[in-house]
Amino acid sequence: MTKRLRDLKGFGPKSEEVLAQVDIHNVDDFFAIDPFELYQHLKETVKGTGLNSLYAIIGARENCHWQTVAKEQKTTFYSAWKTWAWPPTSIRCQMLFRLF
Structure with a gap:
């Protein structure tokens, strides 16, 4: 039996609906895409x-x-932030917020 998206840990019917909006319809689609790209x-x-x-x-x-x-x-993130000396803090903030 093929696993449904809702069978993955932390997912349910709502997750399936949301993922369908970006053309992720099954577990194979889900694992085929990079998580950050998704x-x-x-x-x-x-x-x-x-x-x-x-x-x-x-x-x-x-x-x-x-x-x-x-x-x-x-x-x-906190550990990386403390050791990341360059670029200056204001630029680091802008870069992090663009990611999320």
Whole structure:
């Protein structure tokens, strides 16, 4: 039996509806696209898409809860931020916000 998108950890019927708006209709489609590219498509297409969507995408791919991903990513971003000396802080902020 083929796994449905809603069978992935953290996804449900609403996730299937949202992903269909960016032409992701099955698990094969979902795993074929880069998670950050998928997130960008969602941001451009689906009003209200936020960072939790990115965390949910990564969580579904790694079979873990999106909140676990969020916690780990915040730590990673903070660590990178502290060691990133260039460009200056204002430019770093602009670059990070463009990603999300």
